[in-house]
Every structure is written in structure tokens, then in C-alpha cells.
Amino acid sequence: MVSDIDIKKLGKQVKLRDREAFRVLYQTCFPDLQQYAMRYLYDWHEAENLVQEAFFSLWKHIDQYNAELNIVSYLLTIVKNNCLLYLRDLKIQDNHKDKVVEALLFSNLKDEEPDQFLVVRLNEVLSQLPEKQKTVLLKHVVENKTMPQIAAELAVAESTVKTHYKRAIAILRANLRFIIFGF
Numbered sequence: 636m637v638s639d640i641d642i643k644k645l646g647k648q649v650k651l652r653d654r655e656a657f658r659v660l661y662q663t664c665f666p667d668l669q670q671y672a673m674r675y676l677y678d679w680h681e682a683e684n685l686v687q688e689a690f691f692s693l694w695k696h697i698d699q700y701n702a703e704l705n706i707v708s709y710l711l712t713i714v715k716n717n718c719l720l721y722l723r724d725l726k727i728q729d730n731h732k733d734k735v736v737e738a739l740l741f742s743n744l745k746d747e748e749p750d751q752f753l754v755v756r757l758n759e760v761l762s763q764l765p766e767k768q769k770t771v772l773l774k775h776v777v778e779n780k781t782m783p784q785i786a787a788e789l790a791v792a793e794s795t796v797k798t799h800y801k802r803a804i805a806i807l808r809a810n811l812r813f814i815i816f817g818f
Contacts, residue, residue, distance in 0.1 A: 642705055642706060642707055643705070644656075645659060645660050645706060646700070646702050646704070646705065646706035646709075647702045649693070649694075649697065649700070649706060650697060650700055650702040652697060657690075657694060660706065661690055664707055664710060665686060665690075668686045668689065668710060668711070668714050669682045669683055669686045670682075671711060671714055671715075672685050672686055672714050672717075672718055675715070675718035675719070675721075675722065676718055676721065676722070681721065682718075685714060685717040685718055685721060686714055688717055689710055689713040689714045689717055690710070692713055693706075693709070693710060693713065756810075757807075760806065760807055760810045761807075763806070763810075764803055764806060767789075767799050768799045768800075768802055768803035768806070769803065770789070770799075771785055771789075771796050771799040771800050771803065772799075772800060772803040772804070772807075774788070775800055782796050782797055782800070
């Protein structure tokens with residue numbers, strides 16, 4: 636990424652429809668934004684498409700961008716919203732909701748303005764999980780460990796790990812459904 640000073644300068648130049656500044660912004664930020672989108676989508680090609688749409692949207696609606704704001708944060712917001720709309724449009728059913736919950740809950744790693752309400756609510760729900768379920772969930776989602784790796788680490792059967800994980804996701808989904816899916 637470029638430095639904060641360069642970002643502010645780029646933002647002002649892009650606001651003035653400077654094509655070279657836009658090209659530099661695109662080339663510099665695209666890989667990080669695509670990686671960010673991957674945390675939601677788990678689909679490299681779709682992440683690429685949604686990031687491209689974000690840049691297109693920025694350019695097309697540049698009059699809506701406030702040049703005093705960090706343009707990368709602005710793009711992050713567009714990408715995040717594009718991802719959420721994409722996931723909602725999929726009408727994901729039970730067997731895929733686990734991934735949506737994971738992605739939405741743990742995707743704010745680079746977001747400069749995380750949804751504080753979601754963070755507080757997530758921490759409340761996580762604190763209510765039984766310790767083993769919480770451990771399995773965090774090892775799988777945060778540490779990116781597989782079910783067999785977790786089973787070996789905890790010295791339990793893989794089926795036990797899967798059960799803890801599914802129960803934890805079910806609790807998260809039930810308690811956060813109104814935030815994530817709007818009902």
C-alpha cells in the first residue's frame with residue numbers, strides 16, 4: 636500500500652478525474668482489496684469481479700467521494716457492501732450459512748472502520764459459547780486450522796471437533812441472524 640500522505644494526494648487527484656492517479660490507485664490497492672473480498676466470498680474470481688466493480692463505481696460516481704476522506708477506506712466500504720450484496724443475492728441456505736457467518740464475523744481485519752455494533756455483539760455471543768466450542772471455532776476460523784489438525788491438537792476425535800464447530804456456528808447464526816441477514 637501507499638503511505639497515508641500519498642493516499643490523501645491520490646484521493647484528491649482521483650476526485651479531479653486524474654486518470655494516472657486512478658491507475659496508480661488501482662494497481663497499488665487492487666491485490667489487497669481482492670484479498671479483503673476473499674474473506675467474505677471464498678471465491679477468487681468473484682472477489683476480483685467485485686473489486687473491479689468497486690473501482691468502476693468509484694470512477695463513475697466520483698462526485699459522491701469526499702476527497703478529505705481516505706480513498707482506500709472508501710474503496711474498502713464499497714468492496715464490503717458489494718460482498719454483502721453478493722452474498723445476500725445468493726440466498727445462501729443452511730449448509731452455506733456457516734461460511735457466510737465466518738466471513739462476516741472475521742473479515743474486518745483491515746477495515747479501518749469496523750462495525751462496532753457487530754464487534755460488541757460478536758464478543759457477547761462468543762462469551763456465551765461453551766469453552767470447547769469457542770476453542771474449536773477460533774482455531775478453525777482465526778488460525779485457519781483444519782478439523783483434523785484441531786482434533787490432533789486437542790486429542791479428540793475429528794467427529795467431536797466437527798460437532799463442536801457446527802454447534803458453535805449454529806449459536807452464532809441464531810444470535811447474529813438479524814445483523815447478517817436482515818431478519
